[in-house]
Amino acid sequence: xGGITQSPKYLFRKEGQNVTLSCEQNLNHDAMYWYRQDPGQxxxxxxxxxxxxxxxxxxxxxxxxxxxxxxxxxxxxxxxxQKNPTAFYLCASSFRTLDEQYFGPGTRLTVT
Amino acid sequence: xxxxxxxxxxxxxxxxxxxSLNCSYTVSGLRGLFWYRQDPGKxxxxxFTLYSAGEEKxxxxxxxxxxxxxxxxxITAPKPEDSATYLCAVQFLYGQNFVFGPGTRLSVLx
Numbered sequence: 001x002g003g004i005t006q007s008p009k010y011l012f013r014k015e016g017q018n019v020t021l022s023c024e025q026n027l028n029h030d031a032m033y034w035y036r037q038d039p040g041q042x043x044x045x046x047x048x049x050x051x052x053x054x055x056x057x058x059x060x061x062x063x064x065x066x067x068x069x070x071x072x073x074x075x076x077x078x079x080x081x082q083k084n085p086t087a088f089y090l091c092a093s094s095f096r097t098l099d100e101q102y103f104g105p106g107t108r109l110t111v112t
Numbered sequence: 113x114x115x116x117x118x119x120x121x122x123x124x125x126x127x128x129x130x131x132s133l134n135c136s137y138t139v140s141g142l143r144g145l146f147w148y149r150q151d152p153g154k155x156x157x158x159x160f161t162l163y164s165a166g167e168e169k170x171x172x173x174x175x176x177x178x179x180x181x182x183x184x185x186x187i188t189a190p191k192p193e194d195s196a197t198y199l200c201a202v203q204f205l206y207g208q209n210f211v212f213g214p215g216t217r218l219s220v221l222x
Contacts, residue, residue, distance in 0.1 A: 004155075035212075042116065042199070042212035043156075058209065090155050098203070100146055101210065103155035 003027065004104035006091050011109045013085075021076045021107045023091030032074035033092040033101060036060060043090065049074055050097055078109065085111045116202050118213035125220050128189050133198055133216045136182040141205025145183050147176050148199040150215070156199055190220045 004025045013019045025032065031050050035043040045058030049068040063082025068074050074093075078085045088108050092101040119134045135145065144163050148156035160169040162178040169176045173194060175186040185198055197217045201210040 006155075040214060042214045043201075043210075044212075045209055048209065088153075092155075097209075098143065100158050100161050101201075102158055103148075106153070106155045108153075 004091060004093055004102060006089075006104040006107050008107060009105065011107055013109070013111050015111055016080045017111075018077055018079050019085075019109065019111075021078065021089055021091075021109070023074045023076065023104060024072055025074075025091075025093045025104075026072060027093055027102065028071075029093035029095050029102075030071070031094045031097045031099075031101075032068065033094075034058075034064070034066065034074070034076045035090045035092065037088040037090060037106075046076065048097070078111075085109060116200060116211050116213040118198075118200060118216050120216060121214070122217040123219070125187075125190055125218070127191055127220055127222050130186070130188045130190070132187070133185040133218070134182060135185070135200035135202075135213055137202045137211075143203040143205045145178055146201040146203070146210065147183070147185055148201065150197045150199055152197075187218070190218075192220050192222050194218065195220045 007022045033048040034046040037043050044060050046064050047066040049055040052071050055066050055068050065077045088106050090106045091104040094101045116137045146161050147159040150156040160176040165180045167178050173188050177184050197215040199215045201212045
């Protein structure tokens with residue numbers, strides 16, 4: 001079955017630690033995205049990538065980093081510089097950046 | 113600044129009671145408008161894409177329509193399983209990224 005997987009579903013970390021969230025897709029999509037969702041707010045774009053080895057900052061990139069070494073994978077690292085890292089993180093992909101996006105199941109990160 | 117708003121914030125309906133959700137945008141040129149359904153604790157599920165004013169799309173009890181400044185998601189004779197948060201996202205003409213609205217939380221009571 002084609003789709004987008006994110007792991008883990010729940011993640012707990014202590015303040016000051018970096019943490020990496022996984023996102024894999026087997027849809028053969030070129031574009032991939034990371035969003036953050038907080039209660040009562042719309043999804044906010046962190047980073048996106050249109051093609052392998054290329055990525056762009058979104059609206060709230062500070063404190064995050066990404067890599068795109070393979071078409072199928074777009075991991076997100078939440079660094080200790082991110083002031084409010086506790087949130088629900090969603091990965092998405094699309095054939096091109098102009099097309100509808102398909103989302104993974106999300107990772108809920110809690111930092112204490 | 114391009115913005116997307118949704119109303120109402122929350123809506124409670126009785127099973128079978130039809131209604132509409134609204135998505136409004138301040139626009140510098142619309143490339144496309146997208147509707148998603150999101151269940152609690154899960155990723156959004158794609159429903160529809162609309163590109164031009166007057167366009168309509170239907171899927172089961174849902175129908176999405178688009179004007180120059182807003183979109184409506186009409187829900188006809190809803191069932192409890194239609195309970196979810198409905199998100200709209202706009203892709204503006206002079207950018208590639210989606211701008212998401214905050215969503216409408218729909219509850220359909222049996």
